[in-house]
Amino acid sequence: xxxxxxxxxxxxxxxxxxxxxxxxxxxxxxxxxxxxxxxxxxxxxxxxxxxxxxxxxxxxxxxxxxxxxxxxxxxxxxxxxxxxxxxxxxxxxxxxxxxxxxxxxxxxxxxxxxxxxxxxxxxxxxxxxxxxxxxxxxxxxxxxxxxxxxxxxxxxxxxxxxxxxxxxxxxxxxxxxxxxxxxxxxxxxxxxxxxxxxxxxxxxxxxxxxxxxxxxxxxxxxxxxxxxxxxxxxxxxxxxxxxxxxxxxxxxxxxxxxxxxxxxxxxxxxxxxxxxxxxxxxxxxxxxxxxxxxxxxxxxxxxxxxxxxxxxxxxxxxxxxxxxxxxxxxxxxxxxx
Amino acid sequence: xxxxxxxxxxxxxxxxxxxxxxxxxxxxxxxxxxxxxxxxxxxxxxxxxxxxxxxxxxxxxxxxxxxxxxxxxxxxxxxxxxxxxxxxxxxxxxxxxxxxxxxxxxxxxxxxxxxxxxxxxxxxxxxxxxxxxxxxxxxxxxxxxxxxxxxxxxxxxxxxxxxxxxxxxxxxxxxxxxxxxxxxxxxxxxxxxxxxxxxxxxxxxxxxxxxxxxxxxxxxxxxxxxxxxxxxxxxxxxxxxxxxxxxxxxxxxxxxxxxxxxxxxxxxxxxxxxxxxxxxxxxxxxxxxxxxxxxxxxxxxxxxxxxxxxxxxxxxxxxxxxxxxxxxxxxxxxxxxxxxxxxxxxxxxxxxxxxx
Numbered sequence: 001x002x003x004x005x006x007x008x009x010x011x012x013x014x015x016x017x018x019x020x021x022x023x024x025x026x027x028x029x030x031x032x033x034x035x036x037x038x039x040x041x042x043x044x045x046x047x048x049x050x051x052x053x054x055x056x057x058x059x060x061x062x063x064x065x066x067x068x069x070x071x072x073x074x075x076x077x078x079x080x081x082x083x084x085x086x087x088x089x090x091x092x093x094x095x096x097x098x099x100x101x102x103x104x105x106x107x108x109x110x111x112x113x114x115x116x117x118x119x120x121x122x123x124x125x126x127x128x129x130x131x132x133x134x135x136x137x138x139x140x141x142x143x144x145x146x147x148x149x150x151x152x153x154x155x156x157x158x159x160x161x162x163x164x165x166x167x168x169x170x171x172x173x174x175x176x177x178x179x180x181x182x183x184x185x186x187x188x189x190x191x192x193x194x195x196x197x198x199x200x201x202x203x204x205x206x207x208x209x210x211x212x213x214x215x216x217x218x219x220x221x222x223x224x225x226x227x228x229x230x231x232x233x234x235x236x237x238x239x240x241x242x243x244x245x246x247x248x249x250x251x252x253x254x255x256x257x258x259x260x261x262x263x264x265x266x267x268x269x270x271x272x273x274x275x276x277x278x279x280x281x282x283x284x285x286x287x288x289x290x291x292x293x294x295x296x297x298x299x300x301x302x303x304x305x306x307x308x309x310x311x312x313x314x315x316x317x318x319x320x321x322x323x324x325x326x327x328x329x330x331x332x333x334x335x336x337x
Numbered sequence: 338x339x340x341x342x343x344x345x346x347x348x349x350x351x352x353x354x355x356x357x358x359x360x361x362x363x364x365x366x367x368x369x370x371x372x373x374x375x376x377x378x379x380x381x382x383x384x385x386x387x388x389x390x391x392x393x394x395x396x397x398x399x400x401x402x403x404x405x406x407x408x409x410x411x412x413x414x415x416x417x418x419x420x421x422x423x424x425x426x427x428x429x430x431x432x433x434x435x436x437x438x439x440x441x442x443x444x445x446x447x448x449x450x451x452x453x454x455x456x457x458x459x460x461x462x463x464x465x466x467x468x469x470x471x472x473x474x475x476x477x478x479x480x481x482x483x484x485x486x487x488x489x490x491x492x493x494x495x496x497x498x499x500x501x502x503x504x505x506x507x508x509x510x511x512x513x514x515x516x517x518x519x520x521x522x523x524x525x526x527x528x529x530x531x532x533x534x535x536x537x538x539x540x541x542x543x544x545x546x547x548x549x550x551x552x553x554x555x556x557x558x559x560x561x562x563x564x565x566x567x568x569x570x571x572x573x574x575x576x577x578x579x580x581x582x583x584x585x586x587x588x589x590x591x592x593x594x595x596x597x598x599x600x601x602x603x604x605x606x607x608x609x610x611x612x613x614x615x616x617x618x619x620x621x622x623x624x625x626x627x628x629x630x631x632x633x634x635x636x637x638x639x640x641x642x643x644x645x646x647x648x649x650x651x652x653x654x655x656x657x658x659x660x661x662x663x664x665x666x667x668x669x670x671x672x673x674x675x676x677x678x679x680x681x682x683x684x685x686x687x688x689x690x691x692x693x
Contacts, residue, residue: 023431023432023459023461024431026431026459026487027431027432027433027459241420241421243344243408243411246408261363261408262362262363264344264346264362264408264411265346265362266344266345266346266421266424267345267421267422267423267424267425268420268421268422269419269420269421269422270420271420300417318565319346319362319565320345320424320425321424321425321426321427321565321569322425323427323429326429326431329431
């Protein structure tokens with residue numbers, strides 16, 4: 001029976017870190033199946049009989065979920081929609097199809113949840129449900145775990161924020177991940193800001209005044225000495241310091257990359273007491289892995305910004321020579337032993 | 338006291354007469370005098386300016402300015418030291434073989450037979466070197482064979498000939514995303530014919546005539562690889578031959594086509610059996626720190642190596658024949674005109690190649 005056990009990986013087709021982990025699985029001769037969001041599920045059957053069984057066929061490969069002893073949810077999702085039909089549709093049909101997808105998608109959620117939940121009892125690195133964790137609960141739990149967070153307001157009332165708080169140094173962010181721009185009756189609505197606008201926002205928060213703001217996240221700008229990116233994996237910490245402050249381009253957000261003179265990125269070791277608090281937070285969020293953004297302030301304090309369950313770690317692994325992909329592969333193989 | 342610490346990816350390497358700081362992040366290196374190297378305590382400068390006289394101070398300021406302006410080092414306080422660990426110099430790669438070279442001179446190669454063997458080795462990169470004219474169809478059939486394989490990428494070197502068609506080559510590179518580089522050598526016109534859409538390869542025409550494996554092994558700063566991967570691999574392994582396997586023009590399986598020793602012919606020998614042969618793996622572990630001259634060279638862990646053509650062909654730890662650098666005088670000379678190398682050049686029968 002043991003030879004039959006498999007590793008399941010759910011990811012996106014172009015996700016490079018997944019490729020790296022799979023290379024290690026191949027190297028160790030482990031049996032695995034990878035399902036990408038773009039893959040068509042040719043057949044799915046969930047059978048309730050004496051025992052429950054979930055079976056699916058993807059790319060001509062049959063997978064019985066009972067044999068999955070170890071799984072890694074990287075990103076994306078098992079796509080149960082009939083993909084590929086809409087290419088030949090006209091406008092009206094497309095609109096109908098869009099509505100149909102919206103409703104049918106909700107119906108499917110039950111199936112997806114059931115499939116993903118079935119993996120819970122076995123070795124599992126992350127789950128599709130991790131995507132549901134809101135920034136609000138992250139901040140609230142981080143605080144309760146003893147981590148410092150920036151002063152934050154979620155609000156749609158910008159005038160009040162301007163009136164009440166001084167100095168007006170806030171960074172405007174999306175509620176969770178996505179920035180919204182709505183145009184209703186020639187009236188623009190904004191939720192959050194693109195990272196590219198952060199510089200303006202810090203200096204000129206006033207420009208949002210008088211606009212129609214949807215609920216956004218307003219976070220007080222924290223002067224930083226360095227930015228820290230930490231990848232957490234089942235109790236292990238892989239941290240990197242990003243020296244973004246020497247460079248005007250990257251001062252607010254290191255993602256304004258300077259390719260000619262890239263920010264120095266070197267291994268970093270968080271103090272044990274901070275690691276313990278992060279571990280507690282990850283436990284409360286039920287996250288087995290994730291990428292954390294932390295600020296190391298001029299006063300030597302650690303400020304938690306957010307954790308992204310499906311964040312990139314390739315950059316971190318390459319820059320610091322951390323064997324993250326190998327470790328993920330080893331953890332997955334541990335599950336099928 | 339001022340504490341100045343090198344960033345973990347800027348690594349000091351000491352040579353016989355000077356040192357170098359290898360900037361592994363920005364693919365750069367900075368030569369430094371021994372006087373600066375000697376000030377370092379591992380990766381740290383601990384500067385107490387009070388103990389120096391005016392002239393010494395001005396030199397120190399210059400050093401500090403050099404290190405900070407190039408962002409090689411940063412000031413740090415004593416209590417922050419433990420936050421910045423060293424870069425791990427471990428090296429690993431999930432393949433038994435990381436690259437394979439297949440040389441073709443006579444007839445065709447039966448690739449379909451070898452592909453599954455290459456896949457079993459988890460080798461993802463292939464290089465084909467043709468020493469005879471190539472029909473465009475031949476490249477297409479290689480591309481077709483590799484299309485659905487586990488192989489991620491391959492490149493081909495082909496000689497300039499009537500069969501070389503610029504448009505056809507461009508089409509072929511675009512048709513097969515796995516075909517990274519197509520290099521036409523011995524071409525009168527040196528040019529980039531096309532770059533692939535993912536920017537990682539293309540079709541290139543080059544002047545040099547790579548008519549045989551004997552052209553390999555040149556050591557030159559242009560071939561330096563200043564990155565974490567090479568630097569860490571070089572700490573533990575040979576920077577040319579580690580996890581490499583080759584099939585020469587006669588089908589002989591070797592560490593490198595330029596080496597004499599064969600471990601069997603592809604006709605009747607499995608690649609995996611050769612790879613698992615401890616004798617075959619021996620050269621993988623010849624490190625720069627063990628090679629004559631290289632071990633005294635400041636460039637040793639960013640440089641390539643060659644174990645096929647040696648200054649002293651009898652000594653496996655001898656320096657590469659085609660290296661013109663002298664780490665004791667810090668001068669680069671033309672290797673081929675060095676009278677001390679005459680004997681080795683004759684030993685390998687390279688006289689003709691040099692006189693070209």
